[in-house]
Amino acid sequence: MPTAVLFGRVWQQNSDARSQTDLEKQGVEYITALAPLVSALAESQSSALQGITAPPESLATAVAKVTAVDTAVGDDLKTKERWTDLQAKIAKLNKTTGGPVAILQAHTEVTDLALALYDAVRRNSELNRDPDSDLSNLQQAAAVDMPATVIRVSRMADFAQALPLVTGQARTTIAIQFGQEVLAVQDSVNALTGSLQAAVDNTSSPTLSGGLVTTLDSFRRGVESMTRGANPGGTPNVATMSTAQTALQTALNALAGVTLKEMANLLDDRSSSLNYRRGEAIAMGLLAVLLVLAALVLPILGRRRDTEEAASGPSTGVGESTRDIPTNRPAAPYGGQYDLTPAFGDNDPRRERSGALR
DSSP states (O other), X not given: OHHHHHHHHHHHHHHHHHXXXXXXXXXXXXXXXXXXXXXXXXXXXXXXXXXXXXXOHHHHHHHHHHHHHHHHHHHHHTOHHHHHHHHHHHHTGGGOOSSHHHHHHHHHHHHHHHHHHHHHHHHHTTGGGOSSHHHHHHHHIIIIIHHHHHHHHHHHHHHHHHGGGOOHHHHHHHHHHHHHHHHHHHHHHHHHHHHHHHHHHTOOOSSHHHHHHHHHHHHHHHHHHHHHHHOTTSOOOHHHHXXXXXXXXXXXXXXXXXXXXXXXXXXXXHHHHHHHHHHHHHHHHHHHHHHHHHHHHHHHHHHHHHHHHHHHOOOOOXXXXXXXXXXXXXXXXXXXXXXXXXXXXXXXHHHHHHHHHO
């Protein structure tokens, strides 16, 4: 019974850990689909400010990917309602009218909803509660810091682009928002760098450090170029910022790809370890059952054998070769013949003498 209780607890713990790992894998799958969506929304915002009413093709592709993932795992992650609302608002973006301010406000609302969807995915998939330090920091980088950085960089560049297009109070409003976004970009970059560094410092993955170094360096160079073009306190250089934004977007996409791949690998390794432990538990459980059965069956077989031997009586051997052999055979000179042949009475000299006397 103690063995059975221990086995049940081990089995339940293993099952819970497997379920949580599978849920986190679904979260990584959803976040992987959301990353292109955020980039496509940034592209849509920039093209809308340039007077292009048709949404970019990348946006339709990204929406289709998220829809497919939400159909597959949305019930488990409780995201269907959020995604339906966000999808409806994305469809209305190209119908926005009212100038640069209205366009920026409409895209700001949509991107804020996208960030909220990120947060719902990582919370409902329990990625934000992962016990491993490297995976916990990677999910923070991939689901919080990266999308926030993409959106902040896009807003900073688009506010700079919108400044020459407006006058009066609208220009003042956009200028204030532009300054806020410049500071927000710096905060997002610092948070992203800190999360990735913490993941590298506390990881068991042999490939994480090497995969992040190059992409992180490219990302930081893009941020520096973007900040120079923003020219805080002065007139932003829109052309410089536009070029830097393209390079920065490429670096962010690469960084997101490396981070999400490492997360998936870490979860796959955890699943393999849990599967091995489950097999080990099954083997030990079967061994315990066999030992219990042996402890029960072997004594029964032993008692049955003793009972059969007692019922059949003592054994005297095979045949009758020892039936008439005296137990008190005389010593020499007569003993030799008794060692060679059985004594049936004919060769016993004592019997001959007794017959003569009679």
